[in-house]
Amino acid sequence: MSLVKNEEPLLKVDDLKVHFTLTKGFMQKPVGSVKAVDGVSFELRHGETFGLVGESGCGKSTTALAVLRMQPLTGGLIKFEGNDITQLEPHQMRPLRRRMQMVYQDPFSSLNPRMRIRDIIGEPLLVHGLATDRRSFRARIDELMDMVGLLPDMSDRYPHEFSGGQRQRIGIARALALEPSLIICDEPVSALDVSIQAQVLNLLMDLQRELGLTYLFIAHDLSVVRHISDRIGVMYLGRIVEIAGRDELFASPKHPYTQALLSSIPLPDPALEATRPQQLIVGEVPSPKTPPSGCHFHPRCPKVMSVCSVHSPNLARNQAGSLPNHSDESQVACHLYDASFGREG
Amino acid sequence: MSSDTLLDIEHLSVSFRTDRGKVRAVSDLSLSLKRGETLAIVGESGSGKSVTALSILRLLGDNGVIDHGRVVFEGRNLLSLSTDEIRRIRGDRIAMIFQEPMSSLNPVLTIGKQVAEPICLHRDKNWDEAFEIAVELLTKVAIPDAKERLDDYPHHFSGGMRQRVMIAMALACEPRLIIADEPTTALDVTVQAQILALLNELTEQSQTALILITHDLGVVARYADRVAVMYGGRIVETADAKELYANPQHPYTVGLMASIPGIEGDAGARLITIDGQPPDLADLPSGCAFATRCQHAHDACRTSIPALDPVEQNPSHRSACFGYPL
Ligand SMILES: Nc1ncnc2c1ncn2[C@@H]1O[C@H](COP(=O)(O)OP(=O)(O)OP(=O)(O)O)[C@@H](O)[C@H]1O
Ligand SMILES: Nc1ncnc2c1ncn2[C@@H]1O[C@H](COP(=O)(O)OP(=O)(O)O)[C@@H](O)[C@H]1O
Ligand code: SF4
Ligand code: SF4
Ligand SMILES: [Mg+2]
Ligand SMILES: [Mg+2]
Numbered sequence: 001m002s003l004v005k006n007e008e009p010l011l012k013v014d015d016l017k018v019h020f021t022l023t024k025g026f027m028q029k030p031v032g033s034v035k036a037v038d039g040v041s042f043e044l045r046h047g048e049t050f051g052l053v054g055e056s057g058c059g060k061s062t063t064a065l066a067v068l069r070m071q072p073l074t075g076g077l078i079k080f081e082g083n084d085i086t087q088l089e090p091h092q093m094r095p096l097r098r099r100m101q102m103v104y105q106d107p108f109s110s111l112n113p114r115m116r117i118r119d120i121i122g123e124p125l126l127v128h129g130l131a132t133d134r135r136s137f138r139a140r141i142d143e144l145m146d147m148v149g150l151l152p153d154m155s156d157r158y159p160h161e162f163s164g165g166q167r168q169r170i171g172i173a174r175a176l177a178l179e180p181s182l183i184i185c186d187e188p189v190s191a192l193d194v195s196i197q198a199q200v201l202n203l204l205m206d207l208q209r210e211l212g213l214t215y216l217f218i219a220h221d222l223s224v225v226r227h228i229s230d231r232i233g234v235m236y237l238g239r240i241v242e243i244a245g246r247d248e249l250f251a252s253p254k255h256p257y258t259q260a261l262l263s264s265i266p267l268p269d270p271a272l273e274a275t276r277p278q279q280l281i282v283g284e285v286p287s288p289k290t291p292p293s294g295c296h297f298h299p300r301c302p303k304v305m306s307v308c309s310v311h312s313p314n315l316a317r318n319q320a321g322s323l324p325n326h327s328d329e330s331q332v333a334c335h336l337y338d339a340s341f342g343r344e345g
Numbered sequence: 346m347s348s349d350t351l352l353d354i355e356h357l358s359v360s361f362r363t364d365r366g367k368v369r370a371v372s373d374l375s376l377s378l379k380r381g382e383t384l385a386i387v388g389e390s391g392s393g394k395s396v397t398a399l400s401i402l403r404l405l406g407d408n409g410v411i412d413h414g415r416v417v418f419e420g421r422n423l424l425s426l427s428t429d430e431i432r433r434i435r436g437d438r439i440a441m442i443f444q445e446p447m448s449s450l451n452p453v454l455t456i457g458k459q460v461a462e463p464i465c466l467h468r469d470k471n472w473d474e475a476f477e478i479a480v481e482l483l484t485k486v487a488i489p490d491a492k493e494r495l496d497d498y499p500h501h502f503s504g505g506m507r508q509r510v511m512i513a514m515a516l517a518c519e520p521r522l523i524i525a526d527e528p529t530t531a532l533d534v535t536v537q538a539q540i541l542a543l544l545n546e547l548t549e550q551s552q553t554a555l556i557l558i559t560h561d562l563g564v565v566a567r568y569a570d571r572v573a574v575m576y577g578g579r580i581v582e583t584a585d586a587k588e589l590y591a592n593p594q595h596p597y598t599v600g601l602m603a604s605i606p607g608i609e610g611d612a613g614a615r616l617i618t619i620d621g622q623p624p625d626l627a628d629l630p631s632g633c634a635f636a637t638r639c640q641h642a643h644d645a646c647r648t649s650i651p652a653l654d655p656v657e658q659n660p661s662h663r664s665a666c667f668g669y670p671l
Contacts, residue, residue, distance in 0.1 A: 268607060
């Protein structure tokens with residue numbers, strides 16, 4: 001992995017905001033807003049996998065769509081391969097689209113049922129005018145199918161003739177067609193059975209190694225995210241609450257929400273489970289229409305302090321190693337660490 | 346059948362009439378459950394977990410047929426009861442919790458009515474008494490201000506709260522068995538943990554037996570006493586939970602255990618996978634259903650079906666495999 005720190009990141013997202021206006025009635029009268037993404041910042045380095053985790057509705061998919069500029073932004077900056085893409089017009093985005101592709105969660109609805117596999121995989125080549133002659137077009141499709149472990153003789157079949165895992169391979173082949181540098185995977189294995197999940201995870205990791213791909217990997221299953229990611233960002237209600245290297249995050253989670261999330265996952269080991277303390281948190285994720293004041297997690301936080309409902313903590317970097325067992329890279333948004341970060345409570 | 350046996354399923358086979366002909370969904374399945382025990386049924390989608398659960402309560406629907414077998418619960422074969430008799434058992438002695446609470450709650454009835462109804466029906470209480478018990482139950486499953494929420498409708502509740510209501514309804518008549526089919530799959534991780542902990546605590550307190558259907562091997566490890574692993578409509582391995590994780594025998598179980606990325610251990614290493622795909626039940630191979638994916642398959646595996654035999658003379662650990670050199 002080429003994680004040279006001072007190198008320009010492949011993708012830089014700064015204070016990204018996506019707010020949806022809620023309207024009512026025929027006149028579309030605005031009645032409020034959902035701050036689906038509310039000040040998200042992170043970066044992806046060349047060749048790494050950055051995992052984005054969080055519970056349903058916290059804004060993971062919206063973040064992904066915004067990065068691809070498939071979702072209007074309310075604010076913030078997105079830099080991809082060194083260019084500010086925040087203000088680009090659709091025709092200016094077109095050549096960049098080739099460099100950033102998406103793999104979706106649902107292998108059943110994301111493929112057009114009336115198209116043959118060959119045409120599904122080849123469509124991006126046609127759209128971008130890269131299919132020069134028939135023979136090389138076919139050869140490229142065969143090559144892509146082979147890369148994802150599908151037999152090229154299957155190319156005349158339709159999606160319904162494939163299993164969930166195979167359809168996910170088709171989606172991956174299609175994403176690879178334009179030789180992107182970044183692939184955003186939104187819950188790529190969530191709909192698959194355990195034994196098939198493992199096949200697709202292995203494939204994604206092999207392809208990354210062979211092609212030097214960078215992944216933004218979205219999932220709610222922490223063990224899957226741990227397996228594939230180099231660094232992980234944890235989201236809660238539109239904000240990132242913690243970013244850390246995989247091992248640091250799992251060995252010593254800093255944010256109370258991250259801690260709760262980790263202790264909520266049962267481990268596949270009955271002997272360990274019998275002794276593991278469970279710190280369950282109370283309540284459910286509040287509606288993003290009416291997020292709590294201050295730190296969004298404060299109504300559920302076991303360590304809540306008076307400052308928490310008043311001031312929203314920002315995502316501070318662990319400079320000069322003030323968080324034990326964490327590198328300088330780690331970031332956490334929680335007032336518990338105000339002193340370590342040298343800021344006032 | 347020993348005296349502390351609550352449920353005994355013997356040689357159950359279930360089919361569905363489909364436009365592709367008759368499809369066998371569950372074959373020759375036997376299992377038994379003691380009073381107060383938690384049994385987890387695991388397996389890939391389509392392996393027959395839900396059909397097994399639905400057969401116990403005879404909820405298979407019009408095209409489902411029980412071809413063979415007995416389901417003996419508290420000494421009575423549920424499969425030979427009249428429709429009225431089985432209806433009296435449902436919701437009373439045996440309760441069921443489904444994956445999607447929204448589809449099993451009635452959207453046009455208040456929460457209070459729905460929780461109180463089985464109490465009226467099975468426990469001979471009037472509505473006032475039943476509402477009082479409903480408040481107690483809802484409080485028990487941690488619905489805040491339960492009394493004020495009796496007149497709410499299901500859509501006023503979040504997913505987690507609806508699943509709590511389902512648990513309250515399941516507990517209403519103090520059943521001896523609760524069948525929970527993927528009860529938390531649709532919920533967030535932190536809420537999932539709350540719901541399962543609650544279900545576990547309440548069944549333990551009241552010594553209610555639980556059949557927990559799940560595909561999450563972590564959930565199994567945390568809550569199950571015993572485990573049955575299903576593949577292609579059959580139980581391929583069953584054992585006490587600790588024994589199964591420590592000493593899995595069937596090649597499918599071994600593969601399943603190896604293919605889950607844990608949150609401990611070596612991240613980023615290649616996962617061991619089971620090649621190929623789950624079988625098509627309409628077109629099962631003639632021998633062991635796992636033979637097409639099994640790296641140990643030999644000639645016998647392709648012609649006859651292995652019986653669920655004890656492992657090393659341990660009657661509580663059984664595996665359906667002709668064996669292979671380790
Ligand atoms: N077009 C829209 N209009 C209004 N609200 C929206 C819209 N799209 C998303 N939202 C809201 O924004 C929030 C974030 O949604 P998003 O789909 O990004 O969540 P997510 O983290 O991907 O969740 P999941 O894990 O369920 O996929 C949610 O509250 C969602 O209801
Ligand atoms: N009502 C039905 N009609 C036809 N086939 C069904 C029906 N219900 C279930 N099946 C089939 O029975 C098999 C087992 O299903 P099920 O028990 O639901 O699996 P799971 O283990 O995922 O719960 C599947 O092949 C399924 O398609
Ligand atoms: S800022 Fe306060 S409420 Fe938020 S996570 Fe930290 S301690 Fe808890
Ligand atoms: S019976 Fe044969 S094919 Fe089936 S699991 Fe055992 S070794 Fe494999
Ligand atoms: Mg999403
Ligand atoms: Mg099912």
